[in-house]
Every structure is written in structure tokens, then in C-alpha cells.
Amino acid sequence: MEQYKIIVRKSVSKDIKHIPKKDIKRILSSIKTLASNPRPPQAKKLSGQERYRLRQGNYRILYSIEDDRLIVCVVKVGNRKDVYR
Numbered sequence: 001m002e003q004y005k006i007i008v009r010k011s012v013s014k015d016i017k018h019i020p021k022k023d024i025k026r027i028l029s030s031i032k033t034l035a036s037n038p039r040p041p042q043a044k045k046l047s048g049q050e051r052y053r054l055r056q057g058n059y060r061i062l063y064s065i066e067d068d069r070l071i072v073c074v075v076k077v078g079n080r081k082d083v084y085r
Contacts, residue, residue, distance in 0.1 A: 003035050004065075008074045015077045023057060027077060030056045031063075034072045038065045051075065053083070 008031070016024055033040070034054070043054045046062075054061040060083040062076040076083050 002070055004038050004070045004072045006031060006035050006072050006074065009076075012074055012077050015082070019059065019077075023059060027056050027059055027061060030054060030061060031074055034063065034074075038063075038072045 043052045063074045
């Protein structure tokens with residue numbers, strides 16, 4: 001299986017500013033694994049959208065997948081309340 005390219009929106013850097021460093025490391029590790037498997041079993045497809053949610057501890061990673069171009073675009077990172085605003 002080919003590797004997907006990971007694209008992270010600029011707004012995600014703002015999202016992770018207030019997250020503790022130990023949690024940021026786990027979040028980044030989860031994002032890196034999306035390159036080899038963009039639809040892991042623990043990922044949930046959001047209803048009514050072409051986005052997925054991946055849970056990492058108390059935080060959520062929202063991303064979209066472009067299969068034709070092999071791209072995973074990370075849209076937002078934050079706790080449950082922040083992600084769904």
C-alpha cells in the first residue's frame with residue numbers, strides 16, 4: 001500500500017499551543033500513522049461530512065482524506081468541545 005502525504009493546516013499549530021507537550025507527542029505520533037493507514041479501526045467517519053475523527057486520549061484529530069491524490073489533511077486538533085465548534 002502506498003503512503004499518503006500528510007498535510008496539516010496552519011490553524012492546527014494554533015490549536016496545539018495550549019496542549020501539554022506529552023500529549024502533543026502522542027497526537028503527532030497518531031497523525032504520522034495516518035500516512036500508512038488513513039482509516040484505522042478506531043477512526044470514526046463524521047456523519048454528513050467527508051471527514052474523520054481520531055481520538056487520542058482527551059483530544060480529537062479531525063482530518064479529511066483525498067484517496068485519488070493520496071493526501072490526508074489534518075483540519076483541527078483539540079479537546080472534544082473545541083473540535084466541534
